[in-house]
Amino acid sequence: MGAKDIVPRIARLFGRANHTGDAVPIPHAGLRSRDEIYQWIGQGIGRFKEWYQPVDFGNGVIAHQTCPPDWTPRPGLLSDIGGGMAKWNYIVRKHLPDVSRMRILDVGCSSGLFSLELARMGAREVVGIDRDSSIAHRSSRVPPPQDVIAQANFVKQAFELLEGRAYPVTYRALDVGRLQARELGRFDLILALCVVYHELDRMPKLLRTLAAMTDYLLLQANEAHGGELGNYSSVRYHLRVLKEVGFRTVEVDAPVDYLLPVIVAKK
Numbered sequence: 001m002g003a004k005d006i007v008p009r010i011a012r013l014f015g016r017a018n019h020t021g022d023a024v025p026i027p028h029a030g031l032r033s034r035d036e037i038y039q040w041i042g043q044g045i046g047r048f049k050e051w052y053q054p055v056d057f058g059n060g061v062i063a064h065q066t067c068p069p070d071w072t073p074r075p076g077l078l079s080d081i082g083g084g085m086a087k088w089n090y091i092v093r094k095h096l097p098d099v100s101r102m103r104i105l106d107v108g109c110s111s112g113l114f115s116l117e118l119a120r121m122g123a124r125e126v127v128g129i130d131r132d133s134s135i136a137h138r139s140s141r142v143p144p145p146q147d148v149i150a151q152a153n154f155v156k157q158a159f160e161l162l163e164g165r166a167y168p169v170t171y172r173a174l175d176v177g178r179l180q181a182r183e184l185g186r187f188d189l190i191l192a193l194c195v196v197y198h199e200l201d202r203m204p205k206l207l208r209t210l211a212a213m214t215d216y217l218l219l220q221a222n223e224a225h226g227g228e229l230g231n232y233s234s235v236r237y238h239l240r241v242l243k244e245v246g247f248r249t250v251e252v253d254a255p256v257d258y259l260l261p262v263i264v265a266k267k
Ligand SMILES: C[S@@+](CC[C@H](N)C(=O)[O-])C[C@H]1O[C@@H](n2cnc3c(N)ncnc32)[C@H](O)[C@@H]1O
Pocket: 052, 053, 083, 084, 107, 108, 109, 110, 111, 129, 130, 131, 135, 136, 137, 138, 148, 174, 175, 176, 177, 192, 193, 194, 195, 198
């Protein structure tokens, strides 16, 4: 089958890219060659308006971060240590314990880049939670309503097709502001990178809930925000609440000139 034949076939599979980001599963059955898979991925990227994490699928196919107000892709941000795999490699990865056989929760998993990485590192099970289009981002109206969980499932399907393996990763659309401690069970490790402070005055309740679900929490604060959000996103506020909810050992990695410090909290 040549490229000429593939394009109409892919178009039939997808319909037009329309930025709906809805939860309709994107069919991929029958894709065989890498060319077909990459064409499928390229089409799928266009279904989602918001790409917070830039995702490099290889072969030059990249979902670049999109930013308000126009949500056009920003190629320059792929290597920015403020997000995505560049951030992971710069400041997150080195703070992880040996994750093999761990059950891990990724709170605010976004497109699921880090959930997949944890699975690649040997985690037994990873659960990622984020918004669907009915769940609001409390601190800001900037992210458009979007089914982020559909996006994470699309990214997972893409890498599973490319790598010819299945990952023990599941995603759930759950409002972190309404998370119940017993809803998902206990975890060996919880990651909540750049997310808990978006709940503003509900942040202590969310951290108390996470504390009931794990003894080991990896958080990322944000010293770049100002105003009310800046108060909640500061390391100072994180440390105060983490002590209150029962974490006895709390370490901070705050490199000079880097505004997203990582906090490792253990009971
Ligand atoms: C700043 S992004 C961080 C994403 C990812 N953890 C990272 O570090 O790259 C915050 C994430 O939290 C999610 N989020 C915000 N409010 C949420 C809510 N109420 N329920 C579930 N997810 C939420 C957003 O959709 C987004 O994916």
